[in-house]
Each structure stands twice: as structure tokens, then as C-alpha cells.
Amino acid sequence: MTATVESEGDLLEEAARRADSRRGFLIALPSYVYLMIFFVVPFGIVFVYSFATRSSTGRTILEDFNLNSYSRLFDPVVARIATRSLTLAVVTTVLCLMMSYPFAYYIVSRGTSVRNALLILVMIPFWSNFLVRTYAWRVLLGSDGPISQISQALGGGEVRVLFTTTAVLIGLVYGYLPFMVLPLYASLERMDWQLVEGARDLYASGWTAFRRITLPLSMPGVVAGSILVFIPTLGAYVTPALLGGARTTLLGDYIVGQFLGARNWPYGSALSVGVMAVMLAAAVAYFRVGAKTA
Amino acid sequence: MSVSSAVRPRSPIERMLAANAWLVFAFLYLPILVLIGLSFNENKNVAIWTGFSTRWYGEMLHNDGVMRALRVTLIVAAISTVVSTIVGTMAALAMERFRFRGRGALDGLLYLPIIIPDVTMAVMLLLFFAQASQLLGRAQVFGIGTITLSHIAFNISFVAVVVRARLSLLDGSLEEAAADLYANRWQTFRRVTLPLIMPGVLGGALLALTLSLDDVVVTQFVSGPGSTTLPVYVFGLVKRGVSPLINAVSTVMLVASMVLVGVSLVFQRNNARTG
Numbered sequence: 001m002t003a004t005v006e007s008e009g010d011l012l013e014e015a016a017r018r019a020d021s022r023r024g025f026l027i028a029l030p031s032y033v034y035l036m037i038f039f040v041v042p043f044g045i046v047f048v049y050s051f052a053t054r055s056s057t058g059r060t061i062l063e064d065f066n067l068n069s070y071s072r073l074f075d076p077v078v079a080r081i082a083t084r085s086l087t088l089a090v091v092t093t094v095l096c097l098m099m100s101y102p103f104a105y106y107i108v109s110r111g112t113s114v115r116n117a118l119l120i121l122v123m124i125p126f127w128s129n130f131l132v133r134t135y136a137w138r139v140l141l142g143s144d145g146p147i148s149q150i151s152q153a154l155g156g157g158e159v160r161v162l163f164t165t166t167a168v169l170i171g172l173v174y175g176y177l178p179f180m181v182l183p184l185y186a187s188l189e190r191m192d193w194q195l196v197e198g199a200r201d202l203y204a205s206g207w208t209a210f211r212r213i214t215l216p217l218s219m220p221g222v223v224a225g226s227i228l229v230f231i232p233t234l235g236a237y238v239t240p241a242l243l244g245g246a247r248t249t250l251l252g253d254y255i256v257g258q259f260l261g262a263r264n265w266p267y268g269s270a271l272s273v274g275v276m277a278v279m280l281a282a283a284v285a286y287f288r289v290g291a292k293t294a
Numbered sequence: 295m296s297v298s299s300a301v302r303p304r305s306p307i308e309r310m311l312a313a314n315a316w317l318v319f320a321f322l323y324l325p326i327l328v329l330i331g332l333s334f335n336e337n338k339n340v341a342i343w344t345g346f347s348t349r350w351y352g353e354m355l356h357n358d359g360v361m362r363a364l365r366v367t368l369i370v371a372a373i374s375t376v377v378s379t380i381v382g383t384m385a386a387l388a389m390e391r392f393r394f395r396g397r398g399a400l401d402g403l404l405y406l407p408i409i410i411p412d413v414t415m416a417v418m419l420l421l422f423f424a425q426a427s428q429l430l431g432r433a434q435v436f437g438i439g440t441i442t443l444s445h446i447a448f449n450i451s452f453v454a455v456v457v458r459a460r461l462s463l464l465d466g467s468l469e470e471a472a473a474d475l476y477a478n479r480w481q482t483f484r485r486v487t488l489p490l491i492m493p494g495v496l497g498g499a500l501l502a503l504t505l506s507l508d509d510v511v512v513t514q515f516v517s518g519p520g521s522t523t524l525p526v527y528v529f530g531l532v533k534r535g536v537s538p539l540i541n542a543v544s545t546v547m548l549v550a551s552m553v554l555v556g557v558s559l560v561f562q563r564n565n566a567r568t569g
Contacts, residue, residue, distance in 0.1 A: 020392060021392065021395065022394070023392065023479065024388045024391070024393065024394035024397070025392075025395060025396070027384050027387055027388040027392065028384070028385055028388035028392075028396070030384055030385075031381050031382065031384060031385035031388075031400065031404070032396065032400050034381060034447065034450060035400075035404070035407070035447070036403075038419070038443060038444070038446070038447035039406065039407060039418070039447060042418035042419055042421060042422035045418070045421045046414075046417055046421055099314070099318055100318075102310075102311050103315050103318045118315075120555070120559065121319060121322075121323075124551075125322045125326070127504055127552075127555045128326070128551040129508050129548065131510050131532075132528075132544040133325070135329070135528075135532050135536075135540065135544055136326055136329040136544070137325055138536055139325075139328070139332065139340060139536050140325055142341060142536060144339075144341040144342075145341055146341070149341065177318075177321075177322065206307065232411060232412075234411065235411025235412065235413045235414065237412075237413050237510075238529070241529075241533065242532055242533070251413075252413045255414075256413060256416075256511075259417060259420060260514075260515075265421065269417065269421070272418070276410055276414050279409060279410055279411065280409070280410075283409045
């Protein structure tokens with residue numbers, strides 16, 4: 001008797017659980033379908049194209065699939081561009097970190113009202129148009145631009161930085177700096193500062209307290225900020241296009257060139273697949289490290 | 295306990311931190327301020343200051359290319375923000391409040407558009423629409439429609455992440471209480487969950503709006519002849535060199551983003567007061 005009542009209850013519960021599961025599925029359905037059509041299928045097409053052949057007129061022939069585009073990824077040209085992109089991404093990330101860490105530390109150390117005001121001052125460039133902020137450097141660094149004029153007025157020569165790797169580096173650091181500051185600020189703000197005081201009370205020097213307590217506790221912010229700067233700089237396109245020259249080609253503008261310039265879609269597709277594979281590996285590594293440090 | 299007590303006042307380190315902070319602020323703001331200042335330069339040559347003038351703003355208003363691109367930008371931003379906010383919020387709700395088949399797959403699928411660089415997203419959507427136009431037998435599909443569809447594609451994920459962060463902060467006890475009082479799931483959502491996650495939804499919508507107004511790379515790939523957004527139009531102009539007209543358009547775009555920051559701060563403050 002009791003057993004049947006229980007099983008009836010179980011059945012009801014089971015039915016309710018199923019109804020809930022169906023409801024969840026239906027609510028998730030629009031996003032699922034949309035991303036299937038406009039993300040998964042497009043990825044599949046890129047994947048297929050990467051094995052296709054380019055005809056002499058620049059059309060893509062979807063027959064006789066081969067690995068030619070992938071074998072071109074091992075060209076010295078690609079190695080040179082990839083090395084340049086990677087170096088620039090690492091240098092940008094390190095420079096952003098070196099500027100942002102003491103900066104975020106300073107903001108966190110202010111009183112509440114000053115801190116909020118400073119935070120708003122960081123938010124404004126973060127939300128401002130990236131293209132416009134990059135364009136500002138094109139104006140500043142021009143051979144007859146304000147920086148060059150000041151240099152000449154002070155007796156120095158014309159400043160010839162535009163269209164060099166230095167200009168691209170300045171643009172990248174400038175563009176992605178807020179992406180480093182905000183996660184660092186968040187992790188430093190969340191930290192328990194009584195631990196630092198405790199260490200100081202136990203006669204740890206300021207440096208030891210920082211190295212043994214503050215730095216390890218702010219590590220999630222360092223990792224998050226580094227990823228947020230590293231990934232977009234590795235695929236950067238707008239910055240090198242505006243501030244770089246012919247000899248500063250990066251992976252991002254190299255890929256774009258294959259589609260809008262050279263019209264070699266299979267090769268461009270293979271490059272894209274390669275970049276995505278590297279990114280996914282970096283993201284997985286990040287989640288591993290993040291899980292360990294958090 | 296604030297940090298200020300952990301760092302002794304006016305120590306050399308404290309002074310260095312302050313100096314670094316002002317240098318970083320100068321680095322962040324001087325280029326923007328110089329650009330805004332130069333947009334009021336009367337001279338046709340950007341670099342030579344000859345006097346204050348609003349001449350270039352007038353030219354901007356009478357420039358057909360700029361005005362057409364601005365119209366496309368606003369239409370695309372409005373539609374893609376509304377659609378991606380609704381779809382993204384639904385995805386967040388499903389992920390945080392339901393167990394269903396395919397939940398794990400959707401979880402991964404939602405993060406991918408955020409992780410991959412926008413150049414690869416642009417490539418994917420270009421090939422997709424090129425292939426679709428062949429299948430549909432249409433010579434030309436690229437235009438305002440493909441731009442909007444593409445913006446929704448990358449915005450859904452960003453909205454979902456922001457709304458999920460907000461949902462995960464709610465422990466669900468209020469929703470359970472509503473259910474105990476015989477509210478059905480729709481009533482619970484309408485009367486309890488939605489008002490509580492509203493700041494997250496608005497934050498997600500604002501992020502979607504900003505991303506749509508900012509995008510250059512994806513839009514450049516999927517826009518058609520004669521129909522493109524303001525950032526792509528400006529990008530095309532900039533590649534040919536600097537001009538006072540671009541300075542004026544840039545200043546307007548900067549002011550627009552500052553207004554958006556202001557609006558989001560007001561929302562956050564109201565939310566802090568009520569919630």
C-alpha cells in the first residue's frame with residue numbers, strides 16, 4: 001500500500017522533472033538554433049573551404065579536397081608573421097600588466113568616493129569606440145602631427161614612428177590597457193586586506209607581504225586580464241591596419257588580406273582554423289590555470 | 295579595512311604609485327582630448343591650428359556617406375540589441391535555472407563567440423553568407439540584413455554571460471517562495487525573477503549596443519556595396535589618411551560612448567539604492 005503511494009509520488013515527481021526539463025529546453029532553443037545556424041554551420045563551411053582549391057580567377061572550387069592550404073601554413077612567411085604577432089601580443093600583455101598592476105593597486109588604495117571617481121575615469125576609455133581611440137594615435141604620431149611638432153619646437157627632429165612596429169605596439173597597449181586594469185582592480189578590491197596587515201604585524205617587510213600575500217591573491221585578476229589582452233592582440237586587425245605598414249603585417253591583417261585582397265579563400269580558411277585551434281588551446285590552458293589559482 | 299592603512303602614507307612607494315597613476319591617466323586621456331580639440335580646428339590641414347571653428351561638424355551633417363552609414367548603424371544596433379537581449383536572457387535563464395538535454399553543449403557554444411578573435415568570426419560569417427547566396431540563387435545578399443544577423447550572432451553570448459552572472463547571485467529562495475504561494479512558473483518569472491535580474495539584462499543590453507556600435511571587422515566582411523555602418527565607413531576613410539571631417543565624426547562617436555557610460559552609471563546607482 002505505502003509502496004504504491006510512494007511510487008505514485010515518484011511518478012509525479014518524475015513527470016514534473018520531465019516537464020521542467022522540456023521547459024528548459026524550449027527556453028534554450030532560440031539561442032541554440034541561432035548559434036547553430038550562425039556559428040556552428042559557418043565554422044563547418046570554413047573547415048570545408050580550408051581543404052578546397054583556389055582557381056586561377058580567385059574562385060573557390062569545392063572539389064578535389066586536399067591539404068595544400070595547410071601545407072602552406074609551414075611557409076617561412078607564415079612563421080615570420082606568426083612569430084611577429086606572438087611577440088607583439090606577449091610584449092603588449094607584459095607592458096599592460098606592468099602599467100596596470102600598480103595603477104589598479106593605487107585606485108584600490110583610495111577612499112571610497114575617490115576610488116569610484118577614478119574607476120569611472122577608467123570605464124570611459126573602456127567603453128569608447130576602439131577605432132576612434134586608435135585613430136587618435138594616427139593623428140598624434142603623424143610626421144606633421146602634434147608630437148612631431150613638439151619635438152621640432154624643442155630642437156629635436158621629425159618623429160617618424162607611424163607605420164612602424166613601435167606605432168602598432170603603442171596602439172595595442174593603448175587599446176587594450178582598460179581590459180587589463182578592470183579585472184586587476186576587481187581581484188584586488190575583493191581581496192582580504194587584513195591578511196596583509198597581519199603579515200606586517202608579524203614583521204614581514206612591505207615587499208615580503210606583497211610577494212607572499214597580495215600577489216598570489218590577485219593572481220586570478222592577472223590571469224583574466226592577460227587573457228583579455230593576449231587573445232584580441234593576437235588576432236588584431238584594426239590597429240596594424242591603421243598604424244602599421246607593409247612590413248608590420250600581423251596574423252589578423254594577413255587573414256583579412258586573403259579574403260578582401262588576394263582572394264585566396266581556402267588558404268585564408270586554413271589560417272583561420274589554425275588561429276582558432278591555438279586560441280582554444282590557450283583558453284583551455286587558461287581555465288586550467290584559473291581553476292588552480294582560484 | 296582599506297588598503298590605505300596597509301600602505302604607510304607618503305612613503306616613496308606611495309609617491310611612485312601616485313606618479314604612475316597620473317601617467318596612466320595622461321596616457322589614456324591625452325590622445326582623446328587632442329583629437330577632440332583638433333576637431334574644432336578651422337584649417338583643412340589637421341596638424342596646423344589656425345582657429346576655432348565648428349565648420350567640420352556642419353560638413354559632417356551634409357555628408358551623404360556619413361549620414362547613410364549613421365542610419366544603417368542605428369538600425370542595426372537597435373534591432374541586434376533587442377533580439378540578442380531577449381535570446382541571450384532566455385539562454386542565461388535556461389542555463390542557470392533548468393536541467394535539460396544539451397545543456398552542456400549550449401554552455402560551450404555560448405562561450406565560443408567570446409573566445410575566438412573577431413577576424414575568424416568575420417571569416418566564418420562571410421563564407422556562410424556567400425554560400426547561402428549561392429544556395430538561394432541570389433546574386434547579392436550582403437547588406438543591412440546580413441550585418442544585423444551577424445551582430446546578433448556575437449551579441450547573444452555577451453548578453454548571456456552578463457545575465458548569468460546576475461542570476462547566479464540570486465539564490466533562488468525568493469523564486470521558491472513564490473512557487474510555494476502557488477505562483478506558476480510564468481508568474482514567478484514575470485513578478486520575481488525578471489525584476490531581480492533587470493540590472494543584469496540592462497547591463498547586457500548596453501554591452502550589446504556598445505559592441506554593435508563599435509564593430510569594424512565583422513561588419514566590414516558582411517556589408518554590401520552602399521550599405522555599411524559608420525565605423526566601417528570611417529575605417530575606409532582613415533585608411534586614406536587623417537582629415538578634419540574624421541576628427542569631427544570621431545568626436546561625436548566618443549561623446550556617444552560617454553553618454554552610454556553615464557546612462558549605465560545612473561542605472562547602477564538606482565539599482566544599488568533599490569536592490
